[in-house]
Amino acid sequence: MKIAVVGTGYVGLVTGTCFAETGNHVTCIDIDEKKVEKLNNKQITIYEPGLEALFERNIRQGRLEFTTSLEEGIKGAQIIFLALPTPPGEDGSADLQYVLRVAEDLGPMLEDYTVIVDKSTVPVGTAEKVTAKVKAGAKVDFEVVSNPEFLREGVAVDDFMKPDRVVIGAESEKSIKLMEKLYAPFVRQGNPIIFMDVRSAELTKYAANSFLATKITFMNEIANLCELLGADVDKVRKGIGTDTRIGNRFLFAGIGYGGSCFPKDVQALARSSNEVDYDFRILNSVMEVNENQKQRLVDPLKNYFGGDLKGKTIAVWGLAFKPYTDDIREAPALENIKTLLSLGAKVNAYDPEAMENVKGVFGDDIHFADDQYDALKDADALMIMTEWPIFRTPEFDKINSALKNKVIFDGRNLYDLQQMEELGFEYHSIGRRIVK
Numbered sequence: 001m002k003i004a005v006v007g008t009g010y011v012g013l014v015t016g017t018c019f020a021e022t023g024n025h026v027t028c029i030d031i032d033e034k035k036v037e038k039l040n041n042k043q044i045t046i047y048e049p050g051l052e053a054l055f056e057r058n059i060r061q062g063r064l065e066f067t068t069s070l071e072e073g074i075k076g077a078q079i080i081f082l083a084l085p086t087p088p089g090e091d092g093s094a095d096l097q098y099v100l101r102v103a104e105d106l107g108p109m110l111e112d113y114t115v116i117v118d119k120s121t122v123p124v125g126t127a128e129k130v131t132a133k134v135k136a137g138a139k140v141d142f143e144v145v146s147n148p149e150f151l152r153e154g155v156a157v158d159d160f161m162k163p164d165r166v167v168i169g170a171e172s173e174k175s176i177k178l179m180e181k182l183y184a185p186f187v188r189q190g191n192p193i194i195f196m197d198v199r200s201a202e203l204t205k206y207a208a209n210s211f212l213a214t215k216i217t218f219m220n221e222i223a224n225l226c227e228l229l230g231a232d233v234d235k236v237r238k239g240i241g242t243d244t245r246i247g248n249r250f251l252f253a254g255i256g257y258g259g260s261c262f263p264k265d266v267q268a269l270a271r272s273s274n275e276v277d278y279d280f281r282i283l284n285s286v287m288e289v290n291e292n293q294k295q296r297l298v299d300p301l302k303n304y305f306g307g308d309l310k311g312k313t314i315a316v317w318g319l320a321f322k323p324y325t326d327d328i329r330e331a332p333a334l335e336n337i338k339t340l341l342s343l344g345a346k347v348n349a350y351d352p353e354a355m356e357n358v359k360g361v362f363g364d365d366i367h368f369a370d371d372q373y374d375a376l377k378d379a380d381a382l383m384i385m386t387e388w389p390i391f392r393t394p395e396f397d398k399i400n401s402a403l404k405n406k407v408i409f410d411g412r413n414l415y416d417l418q419q420m421e422e423l424g425f426e427y428h429s430i431g432r433r434i435v436k
């Protein structure tokens, strides 16, 4: 099949590359000339494990191309994916200007029946708006279909190649057949393609992400309660996670969720609800609790130093919002660093992938270390913000000899309490007793 993908951001690039991998001819389109030039020079523009090999192979074999011209890029395409940004506007609702502008441009360019697919996360009713925009200029038949993505950063290639399910909102036999054919190679193992009406598909994406954000937030509140009641969140997690109705995934308490999806989607769903006069109260709580949770360790840190962080140096391990990504959008680490700086502390930070991005935010205001132990030099305490595997089994004697105080504030519950006790660290984590 010939496919076009408009937008070569994170979702667009993964989508385009993975469709090429199953033998389709894919043209990716982006208005950013520099990006397209880079991609055409076989330089990948995002960090995503496993993607580069696929990207290079498919370019080499002539199945994956990049252009800045929408008209050229969509020529002959049976399916056009829209993978454009939908950033939150000032009021929290998704800003559709990029999607609708491309829809408007596409109309007169279509030469034959085409399926246009909304891949970006867009509010319920967007497909209808896109249809109206395309229709205004179209001379041929077309259909707008919704196909939300459920890609997790860091494992996006795997999620795309072996999805739990594919959700497609499509109304005609013709578009359903086409989408079925396109996705057949990805669901060979028997996972379903779930077809439904367009509005339900659009809502499915928001419902899934908001549910997961709520699940995490619920556990974070249980963790906070554990601290007050003298219980251990790890044990409670195991106790409830074995109930198959609850499930053991996405139950890890920590310093809150971040990233490009959860915060934006929860906010957008709350906003969409308001628009139809529905007060989705649980979502408001989720947002509020998560904001507080992100800085959960600041108070214990302050207390440790008698309420004053002035002149203290804090080593920060982990900057990305989660491991295996360089993405720092809504990352708890950034908010903590802002607070530390505002309280007069100095920050020595280390992250395996995200330091370049953080340089763009803090510049010279913080020190970027060469490795995790270098970050500990002259530091008064260690804070852990992201659960990168290399932080899980560190050389504790190195931490011990480098840190001025034997104290760790761990936002990701990486270490065993008994071990910390034996090693003689003061250890604060989330939802577990403090080791002193």
Ligand code: UDX
Residues within 6 Å of the ligand: 149, 150, 151, 152, 153, 154, 209, 212, 216, 249, 250, 251, 252, 253, 254, 255, 256, 257, 258, 259, 260, 261, 262, 321, 322
């Ligand atoms: C998410 C969804 O999982 C994906 O389906 C969607 O399409 C995009 O958003 P992503 O943002 O890449 O993916 O990250 P994910 O692995 O889902 O983690 C989201 C956040 O939740 C991270 O900040 C993570 O640290 C946090 N989290 C996750 C927890 O705090 N506890 C958990 O148990 C799981």
